[in-house]
Amino acid sequence: MKRKGTTEMPTVFVIFGVTGDLSRTKLIPAIFNLYKKGHLPRRFRIIGSSRRDESNESFREYVRTIVHNERSGTQKNLKAFLDCVTFHRAFFDDSESYARLGEELVGIDGHFGKCSNKLFYLAVPPNLYEVMFKELANSGLTIPCSDEEGWTRVLVEKPFGKDIDTARELDKMLGLLFKEEQIFRIDHYLAKETMQNILMFRFSNAIFEPIWNRNYIDKVEIMLLEKAGVGGRGAFYDEVGALRDVGQNHILQMLALIAMDDPKKLSAEHIRGERARVLKALHPIKGKNVGKVVVRGQYRGYLQEKGIKKKSSTETYFSLEARIHNARWKGVPFYLKSGKALKGQKTEITVYFKKTASCLCPAGAEIHRRNALTFRIQPDEGISIRFWAKTPGFTQKLEAKNLSFLYHAVAATKEAPEAYERVLFDCIRGDQTLFMSTREVRSSWAFITPILRDWGKTLLYTYKKGSGGPKALPHF
Numbered sequence: 001m002k003r004k005g006t007t008e009m010p011t012v013f014v015i016f017g018v019t020g021d022l023s024r025t026k027l028i029p030a031i032f033n034l035y036k037k038g039h040l041p042r043r044f045r046i047i048g049s050s051r052r053d054e055s056n057e058s059f060r061e062y063v064r065t066i067v068h069n070e071r072s073g074t075q076k077n078l079k080a081f082l083d084c085v086t087f088h089r090a091f092f093d094d095s096e097s098y099a100r101l102g103e104e105l106v107g108i109d110g111h112f113g114k115c116s117n118k119l120f121y122l123a124v125p126p127n128l129y130e131v132m133f134k135e136l137a138n139s140g141l142t143i144p145c146s147d148e149e150g151w152t153r154v155l156v157e158k159p160f161g162k163d164i165d166t167a168r169e170l171d172k173m174l175g176l177l178f179k180e181e182q183i184f185r186i187d188h189y190l191a192k193e194t195m196q197n198i199l200m201f202r203f204s205n206a207i208f209e210p211i212w213n214r215n216y217i218d219k220v221e222i223m224l225l226e227k228a229g230v231g232g233r234g235a236f237y238d239e240v241g242a243l244r245d246v247g248q249n250h251i252l253q254m255l256a257l258i259a260m261d262d263p264k265k266l267s268a269e270h271i272r273g274e275r276a277r278v279l280k281a282l283h284p285i286k287g288k289n290v291g292k293v294v295v296r297g298q299y300r301g302y303l304q305e306k307g308i309k310k311k312s313s314t315e316t317y318f319s320l321e322a323r324i325h326n327a328r329w330k331g332v333p334f335y336l337k338s339g340k341a342l343k344g345q346k347t348e349i350t351v352y353f354k355k356t357a358s359c360l361c362p363a364g365a366e367i368h369r370r371n372a373l374t375f376r377i378q379p380d381e382g383i384s385i386r387f388w389a390k391t392p393g394f395t396q397k398l399e400a401k402n403l404s405f406l407y408h409a410v411a412a413t414k415e416a417p418e419a420y421e422r423v424l425f426d427c428i429r430g431d432q433t434l435f436m437s438t439r440e441v442r443s444s445w446a447f448i449t450p451i452l453r454d455w456g457k458t459l460l461y462t463y464k465k466g467s468g469g470p471k472a473l474p475h476f
């Protein structure tokens with residue numbers, strides 16, 4: 001199998017929480033896909049770890065059932081892959097478990113005859129982060145063999161903290177235990193093909209950048225709408241809620257990509273720097289303002305879902321109006337909205353441009369000629385521009401038309417990696433562009449925390465499953 005763009009060094013993937021939802025639905029399929037596409041290092045091992053009592057054989061069987069439906073995997077492929085998979089039973093607050101893992105890793109390095117690279121993926125509930133960071137650091141497992149050989153990297157999922165204070169604490173601890181280049185904070189939205197395209201599109205097309213500001217843009221809408229409810233994740237979700245689950249991260253990262261300034265260079269440092277700068281410029285929403293520009297909702301039937309507290313007031317929906325305090329965006333509202341159990345499944349960003357200065361409208365006709373540019377993140381990934389054209393014939397009427405680019409119409413789309421493939425691939429390469437920096441995490445919490453503090457005093461609207469959510473503010 002030809003290796004493409006990744007390291008020749010042996011690499012060990014340790015996945016903590018390997019029997020959880022994320023590993024089953026995303027990580028294991030992503031690693032297998034990378035393997036099939038020749039994007040994993042030639043020599044690798046996967047150590048799955050959880051509290052469950054599994055043998056290597058039963059765990060391999062578990063992995064087999066997850067990946068056997070994946071397209072184009074031959075039996076030979078699968079067998080060779082499974083040969084590189086083992087299980088390590090661990091209690092994540094128990095030093096002994098890490099010591100045993102250390103022995104296993106020494107054995108693997110002995111087998112390779114080299115100090116391998118090691119990637120530790122924390123696919124565990126966020127309340128375990130603190131103890132795991134400490135145990136990992138104390139165990140010495142994350143100490144690289146040397147500057148040249150055997151890097152160690154730690155991957156953490158969002159939500160990173162519960163608010164600005166806990167995020168700061170976690171980050172302080174991470175900073176003491178690991179170097180910034182070892183820490184990969186995941187927001188899988190950043191790794192979606194269509195999200196990466198926002199940056200490329202904006203800064204490679206000279207026709208947009210000159211008008212990408214308050215003089216020409218009227219408003220921006222960002223939405224992440226889901227059909228499904230909380231499903232089997234009730235207990236986790238009830239502690240978190242929509243604003244922390246997707247608002248503090250996915251939605252604010254969409255905003256960052258739409259609103260950031262030109263990074264000038266395609267480097268992690270420049271791109272993450274500009275994303276952080278625009279997030280820092282978000283105007284905090286506090287006190288009475290929360291009730292005016294933020295809506296929270298809960299779908300009816302949520303309280304009956306498994307794992308939800310009796311009288312839970314956790315939101316499954318929010319919409320809010322954000323403002324960015326800088327020269328480019330002063331006065332432009334950014335409407336952010338997300339919810340579960342809604343009528344449609346749609347993630348998109350629409351930029352609405354202002355009306356033209358004069359109106360060549362037929363007498364008596366009130367035509368507002370506004371252009372709109374939509375980035376559809378999913379489904380039907382693509383970009384479309386709404387413009388106006390004269391209706392053909394003996395008329396002066398105008399009608400709206402669309403110029404569209406659909407990803408599915410392009411053959412290369414089939415080859416495009418799924419977000420978690422990209423996350424893992426970039427971590428192996430050591431490229432942090434699509435991961436959140438400390439500054440981004442801090443700035444996004446700085447915006448979200450005051451809302452969380454004050455919105456308990458505002459109404460919690462309920463909405464019908466399969467509806468468009470509560471209609472509490474006029475703009476959505």
Ligand code: BG6
Pocket residue numbers: 226245246347
């Ligand atoms: C996750 C959230 O981060 O993103 C989930 O925890 C949400 O609640 C999911 O459903 C949405 O991601 P995607 O890739 O399915 O749009």
